[in-house]
Amino acid sequence: MDLSGKVAIVTGSGRGLGLAYATELARAGASVVVNDVDAAVAEEAVESITRAGGTAVAEVVPVGTSAAAQSLVDRAVAEFGRLDVLVNNAGILRDTTLWKMSDDDFDAVITTHLRGTFTCTRAAAVRMREQGEGGRIICVGSPTGQVGNFGQTNYAAAKAGIVGMVRTWAMELARAEITVNAIVPVAATSMTETVPFLKPYVEALRAGEPLPTFARQQLGFGSAQDAAGVVAFLASDAAAGITGQAVGIGGDRLALWSHPTEAVVEFADGAGWSADAIAAVWSDRFAASQQTVGQQLPEESR
Numbered sequence: 001m002d003l004s005g006k007v008a009i010v011t012g013s014g015r016g017l018g019l020a021y022a023t024e025l026a027r028a029g030a031s032v033v034v035n036d037v038d039a040a041v042a043e044e045a046v047e048s049i050t051r052a053g054g055t056a057v058a059e060v061v062p063v064g065t066s067a068a069a070q071s072l073v074d075r076a077v078a079e080f081g082r083l084d085v086l087v088n089n090a091g092i093l094r095d096t097t098l099w100k101m102s103d104d105d106f107d108a109v110i111t112t113h114l115r116g117t118f119t120c121t122r123a124a125a126v127r128m129r130e131q132g133e134g135g136r137i138i139c140v141g142s143p144t145g146q147v148g149n150f151g152q153t154n155y156a157a158a159k160a161g162i163v164g165m166v167r168t169w170a171m172e173l174a175r176a177e178i179t180v181n182a183i184v185p186v187a188a189t190s191m192t193e194t195v196p197f198l199k200p201y202v203e204a205l206r207a208g209e210p211l212p213t214f215a216r217q218q219l220g221f222g223s224a225q226d227a228a229g230v231v232a233f234l235a236s237d238a239a240a241g242i243t244g245q246a247v248g249i250g251g252d253r254l255a256l257w258s259h260p261t262e263a264v265v266e267f268a269d270g271a272g273w274s275a276d277a278i279a280a281v282w283s284d285r286f287a288a289s290q291q292t293v294g295q296q297l298p299e300e301s302r
Helices: 016-027 039-051 066-080 103-131 143-147 153-172 196-206 213-218 229-235 275-289
Strands: 007-010 031-036 055-060 085-088 135-140 178-185 246-250 253-257
Touching: 007 016, 007 066, 016 031, 016 039, 016 055, 016 085, 016 229, 031 039, 031 066, 039 055, 055 066, 066 103, 085 103, 085 229, 103 135, 103 153, 103 178, 135 153, 135 229, 143 153, 143 178, 153 178, 178 229, 229 246
Parallel strands: 007 031, 007 085, 031 055, 085 135, 135 178, 178 246
Antiparallel strands: 246 253
């Protein structure tokens, strides 16, 4: 992919998946605004990109507010003259069960992931529409947002909301030729290293050992770099006709998530559905099609 002349912002790109995305965009020729809340981490990320021959600057700001979003867009324009690509990656975790989750735990995750994605996309969309040359907006979802996960009420809500916003923005920004897509990555990062069944694979990657086919394909698990190619693809001209999609990526696995759809439909005969009527039909027509919750993992990983 040739992204020469393109300018990209990647939020939360000081380390982990965000750094992998920023590095890959720069490798393809884009100029990148790196973002992190830690100045030292952000500068180290910029140095690693420039050492490899890329172009990057750091904007140190906590994603979430409208002011932070505008500062990122303003930095891109001030440094490079335009904005073509936004990758909404910034995120935090505050995992705990529903009955233990505080208001602060909930609000912090929603502010960074959901509000941050909204404010950054709004600021980027305004700039891209003014430029009149289209653009690419890539938002980061999660399997948790697609199917749920124990102990992640706040994270599941944010990631599900992000994909919902992507579908809406894809319609709203189509006339301006701005595509909006979500990616659903799985990779070895600080957010996955505490998951018990993934621990052996995380340790193997740290030791420089190859992962087994089961991990890379059935689990779709690999390094952060394994998940970066889809960002460069969606940022490129090759993806001009792709919008409103949720694309899964991880290890050797590439997938397209479906939008929610009705699994079973029954109709009453002009009188609507009473509780008794629903009870009478449920076991025969609906029970077998009830949807699972949580990731349905292959047996070997359990």
